[in-house]
Amino acid sequence: MSVTQASLRLRIKRLVYSARPALRPMRDAVQDVGGISNVALTVDVEDGTNWSVADTVAFDDGEEARVTAIATNELTITRAINGTTAAAHAQFAEIEKRPRFRIQEIDDAIETVLHDLWPNVWVLAQGTVGTATAAKEWYTLVDADIREVLSVFYEEDDYLIPVPIVGWQFFTHLPSAEFTDTQGLFIPSFGGADIGDTLYYIARVHITAVTELLDRQESLVALGAVHNLLGGEIVARSHDPGKRTDRTVQPGQMGRDSIWFLREYRNMRTREEIRLKEEESRIPVNRFQQRKRRFVP
Structure with missing residues (x-):
C-alpha cells in the first residue's frame, strides 16, 4: 500500500474518536441518485x-457547506464556505454534521508533524549523479529535499x-x-570508475509530503497529528466558551x-530513527570516509 492524504485522515479520525468518543460527529450520506455536482444547491440525506x-455540512474531501433550509430529507445549502472549494460528490459519499475537527485542521496538524520529522526521521532516496566526465568535478543534484548524501558509487564492470x-x-x-547550481557534489576523483560510467548516490531526504512517507511511518504522523488536534482543544479555565457550553x-x-x-x-519516532540507521548500515559506503556518529534519543 502507499500512504495518501485520505488514508492518513481516516487513521487520525479513528484515533481521535477512539480516545474521545464524545467528539464523534453525527454522520450521514449523500442520497441523490448519481450524486451532486459542484454547482448543486441541494443535497438529499437519510x-x-x-x-x-445553520448546521455545517462537511464532505469527505474537505468541502464545507451551510444548511439554509430543510424540506423533509432535502437540505438547501450554501456551497464552499470557510475557504473550501465546491466539488462533485458521489451518491452515498459520507458527510458529517458540525465536526469538531475540520479537514483543514487535520491537514494542518499533518503538515506540522511533517515539518517536525527532520532530523529524526527521513526516507532514503537513490538517484543518478550523472556520467563520469573528464575534467569535470562538480555534479548538480536537483532534489531540493536532500539533506545528507550518504554514499556515491558506481557499478563494477566485471x-x-x-x-x-x-x-x-x-x-x-x-x-x-x-x-x-546551489546544490551538488564535488567529486575530484572517480576511483576505479571509467569515463562514461554512471555515478549513483544514496541520500537522506526530508519528508515534505504525505505520499513520500513509508507505510510504517503513517502511524507515526497520525500520533503526532492527534496530539496537535487534542492540544488545540485545551483552553484556559478563564477562557469565555461563548456558545460552546462543552x-x-x-x-x-x-x-x-x-x-x-x-x-x-516521541517513542515511535525514536524507534523509527533506530530502524533507519540500521537500514543505512547496509548501503555501499567507503569505510575510510565514514565519520563517528552519536545517537541522541
Missing part, C-alpha cells in the same frame, strides 16, 4: 430531522557490484547570485490524552 438550519567512491563532498544552500469545564482528561499521544509519538 434523515432530515437530524439537521438544523562483478556488477556497487563500488563506493572516496573523497567526494556534498554542498548545499550555495548563494544563487554567485553559483548557478468548554465551560477545563478538559483535564483531554489534556492527559494529548500528552499520551505525544509520548507515543
Whole structure:
C-alpha cells in the first residue's frame, strides 16, 4: 500500500474518536441518485430531522457547506464556505454534521508533524549523479529535499557490484547570485570508475509530503497529528466558551490524552530513527570516509 492524504485522515479520525468518543460527529450520506455536482444547491440525506438550519455540512474531501433550509430529507445549502472549494460528490459519499475537527485542521496538524520529522526521521532516496566526465568535478543534484548524501558509487564492470567512491563532498544552500547550481557534489576523483560510467548516490531526504512517507511511518504522523488536534482543544479555565457550553469545564482528561499521544509519538519516532540507521548500515559506503556518529534519543 502507499500512504495518501485520505488514508492518513481516516487513521487520525479513528484515533481521535477512539480516545474521545464524545467528539464523534453525527454522520450521514449523500442520497441523490448519481450524486451532486459542484454547482448543486441541494443535497438529499437519510434523515432530515437530524439537521438544523445553520448546521455545517462537511464532505469527505474537505468541502464545507451551510444548511439554509430543510424540506423533509432535502437540505438547501450554501456551497464552499470557510475557504473550501465546491466539488462533485458521489451518491452515498459520507458527510458529517458540525465536526469538531475540520479537514483543514487535520491537514494542518499533518503538515506540522511533517515539518517536525527532520532530523529524526527521513526516507532514503537513490538517484543518478550523472556520467563520469573528464575534467569535470562538480555534479548538480536537483532534489531540493536532500539533506545528507550518504554514499556515491558506481557499478563494477566485471562483478556488477556497487563500488563506493572516496573523497567526494556534498554542498548545499550555495548563494544563487554567485553559483548557478546551489546544490551538488564535488567529486575530484572517480576511483576505479571509467569515463562514461554512471555515478549513483544514496541520500537522506526530508519528508515534505504525505505520499513520500513509508507505510510504517503513517502511524507515526497520525500520533503526532492527534496530539496537535487534542492540544488545540485545551483552553484556559478563564477562557469565555461563548456558545460552546462543552468548554465551560477545563478538559483535564483531554489534556492527559494529548500528552499520551505525544509520548507515543516521541517513542515511535525514536524507534523509527533506530530502524533507519540500521537500514543505512547496509548501503555501499567507503569505510575510510565514514565519520563517528552519536545517537541522541
